[in-house]
Amino acid sequence: MKFKLLYVLISVLAFSSCQNGQNQKPNILVILVDDMGYNGISCFGNKPWETLNIDRLASEGMKFTSAYASPLCSPTRASILTGKNAVRVDITNWIPGGVELYANPKLIEKPFTQLLPLKEFTVAEAFKENDYATAHVGKWHLGEGPISLPDKHGFDYSYLVTWSNLPTYFVENENNQFTGLYKNDAPELQFLTDHLADKAIFWLDDHKDAPFFMLFATQVVHHPIAAKDEVKQKYIDKGLPDKGRDAADYAAMHKHMDIAVGRLLDYLDDNNLAENTIVLFLSDNGGREPETINTPFRGGKGEILEGGIRVPLLVRWPKNIAANSKSEVPVITHDLYPTLLDLAGCNLIPEQHIDGVSFAPVLTGIQKTVDERSLYWHYPHYTSMKFGQPSSAIRKGDWKLIEFLEDNRLELYNLKKDPSESNNLLEEKPNIANELKKLLDDWRTNVDAKMPVRNPDYDSTKYSGWPKSGN
Known part of the structure; x- marks a missing residue:
C-alpha cells in the first residue's frame, strides 16, 4: 500500500503538466475485444466478413502489424492495467485456471494469483489522479468478489462481466441464466454487446464535458459462439455454413462487435469529441481454434506461437496521428500504460510501468521506432x-x-x-x-x-x- 501512496503523490505532482500540445487533456477510449485473432478484422485479414466501423480506425489512424499480448485473457488485462509483464504480478493464466482439467501431466503447475493485487497503481488510478473520470464497461476477469473489482483499481464506474465462460450472450433484467452480469438492468432481451454499448454511451453522456478514460471490454468473440438469428442469416445467405470454422455464427459475432464499436465512434462524432479522443483498439489474445484459424500465423489462443500472441492494434487521434499510417515496430500490452500517459502529456511513473515503453513518439511521427529491446x-x-x-x-x-x-x-x-x-x-x-x-x-x-x-x-x-x- 505504501507504494500505491507513493504513486498517488507522484501523479498529483504531475497534474499540472498532464496536458497535450493544445493545453487540453485528451479523452481516452480503449476498446479491448476477446479472443479475436490478428486477421479477425477486415483491415488485417481476408475473413468472410467485414468490420467497416473498426476499419475506420485504421483509415483514420495507425495500424500496428507487430503488436503482442499474452496467450490468454487475464494476463493481458493485468498487463494493460499495470504496465508490467503479467509474470511480475503473478497472473500467468486465465483466472481461475484449469489445472484440474489436465490428465496425467508431465509437469505440475504452481498456483498463481487469483486477483489483481491492490498494491498495483493501475493506469486508471493514474488518470484518475490527473482529474479524469474513469469507467470500465464489460469483461473484467481479474478476480471476483468485492476486494478486486474495478472500483478498487481506479475506476469510478463499472458495469461488469466477471467470469470467462458465459452461459448465454442474451441478457435481460433479472435473467437468472446470466448471473455474471453485475447490476443487470437490460430493459428487454438484448445481445450483450448491444447492452454494453448502451451502458458505455449512458456513462459517456454524463461525462463528455470532462476528460475521461474508458476501458470498454467486449465479451465477443469468446465462446459460446452465438448471435442474433437475423445477423447470422445474412452470412448464411452469403454461403457460409451455419456452424464450424469461420462459420456464419462466428462471422455474426464479429458483426455484433463492429456494430458496438461503430456506436461508440458515432457518439464521439455526434458530440464533437472525436478530434480530441484517443481511441485504441486491440484483442486480448489470438483467435481460438477451432472456431477460426489465425493465418498466416501458426497456433492460436493458449499458445506462445504467433497465432496466440500477435494481435491487431489500431490507434486513432485525429490531427496528432497520421491517417492511414502503419508501423511494424514490435509493441506489447504493457506498453499501453506509459504510451497513453505520454500522449496525454502526463508524467510517466516508471516505478509502476516497469516493463512498459512508450511508443507515443512512433504514433505522433517524431520517431520511426523505439529503442531495441526484448519482449x-x-x-x-x-x-x-x-x-x-x-x-x-x-x-x-x-x-x-x-x-x-x-x-x-x-x-x-x-x-x-x-x-x-x-x-x-x-x-x-x-x-x-x-x-x-x-x-x-x-x-x-x-x-x-x-x-x-x-x-x-x-x-x-x-x-x-x-x-x-x-x-
Whole structure:
C-alpha cells in the first residue's frame, strides 16, 4: 500500500503538466475485444466478413502489424492495467485456471494469483489522479468478489462481466441464466454487446464535458459462439455454413462487435469529441481454434506461437496521428500504460510501468521506432490447444526463441522471413539461439518466474492431455 501512496503523490505532482500540445487533456477510449485473432478484422485479414466501423480506425489512424499480448485473457488485462509483464504480478493464466482439467501431466503447475493485487497503481488510478473520470464497461476477469473489482483499481464506474465462460450472450433484467452480469438492468432481451454499448454511451453522456478514460471490454468473440438469428442469416445467405470454422455464427459475432464499436465512434462524432479522443483498439489474445484459424500465423489462443500472441492494434487521434499510417515496430500490452500517459502529456511513473515503453513518439511521427529491446512471455500452464503446454519465449529484433518446458525443446525463427514459424533455425543459428536463451533465462530469474516441476506420478503408458476445454 505504501507504494500505491507513493504513486498517488507522484501523479498529483504531475497534474499540472498532464496536458497535450493544445493545453487540453485528451479523452481516452480503449476498446479491448476477446479472443479475436490478428486477421479477425477486415483491415488485417481476408475473413468472410467485414468490420467497416473498426476499419475506420485504421483509415483514420495507425495500424500496428507487430503488436503482442499474452496467450490468454487475464494476463493481458493485468498487463494493460499495470504496465508490467503479467509474470511480475503473478497472473500467468486465465483466472481461475484449469489445472484440474489436465490428465496425467508431465509437469505440475504452481498456483498463481487469483486477483489483481491492490498494491498495483493501475493506469486508471493514474488518470484518475490527473482529474479524469474513469469507467470500465464489460469483461473484467481479474478476480471476483468485492476486494478486486474495478472500483478498487481506479475506476469510478463499472458495469461488469466477471467470469470467462458465459452461459448465454442474451441478457435481460433479472435473467437468472446470466448471473455474471453485475447490476443487470437490460430493459428487454438484448445481445450483450448491444447492452454494453448502451451502458458505455449512458456513462459517456454524463461525462463528455470532462476528460475521461474508458476501458470498454467486449465479451465477443469468446465462446459460446452465438448471435442474433437475423445477423447470422445474412452470412448464411452469403454461403457460409451455419456452424464450424469461420462459420456464419462466428462471422455474426464479429458483426455484433463492429456494430458496438461503430456506436461508440458515432457518439464521439455526434458530440464533437472525436478530434480530441484517443481511441485504441486491440484483442486480448489470438483467435481460438477451432472456431477460426489465425493465418498466416501458426497456433492460436493458449499458445506462445504467433497465432496466440500477435494481435491487431489500431490507434486513432485525429490531427496528432497520421491517417492511414502503419508501423511494424514490435509493441506489447504493457506498453499501453506509459504510451497513453505520454500522449496525454502526463508524467510517466516508471516505478509502476516497469516493463512498459512508450511508443507515443512512433504514433505522433517524431520517431520511426523505439529503442531495441526484448519482449518476453512465460506461460507455465497447460491448455487444450495442440501447443498449449508450459513454455516461454523471447523476441529480439526479428528473432524469436521458444522453449517448451516439458523437455526443454527449443525452436528458433526469423519472424521477418518466416512469420508462420515453419522453419526452425536452431541448428543453423546456434549462436543466436544461445544468446536468446541466456537472455530468457536471466529474465525469468529477474522477474522470479514460477517454473513447473516434474510430476513424480506421471505415467508414460497413460493418456496425458486435456479431457475437456475450460478456457
